[in-house]
Amino acid sequence: MCDPIQNTEVRGLLAAVLEALAIPYPATVGGGEVYDRLLAERAMHATTTLRGVLDHGDDPGWTADYLRARLAEHPPAEHRARGDTEAGR
Known part of the structure; x- marks a missing residue:
């Protein structure tokens, strides 16, 4: 078993x-x-931020915050997920 990642910025x-990638499957x-x-948009933002850290040395903590801000522009709530009901919306 691997040791857990200790760097909180990398974990973040x-x-x-x-x-970004683990969004609920559609209900219909x-x-x-x-x-x-939605998944393509979110994956593109995730890829861009990872490339920034790996290829350009961007700060992982700042990059995680930036990614979350971009994800907020494409929330998974845009579609009905499996298990959603009209009453739950």
């Missing part, structure tokens, strides 16, 4: 990337198009 960046077949668009 990894958590932000996971937050028709929701797939919105889901695909």
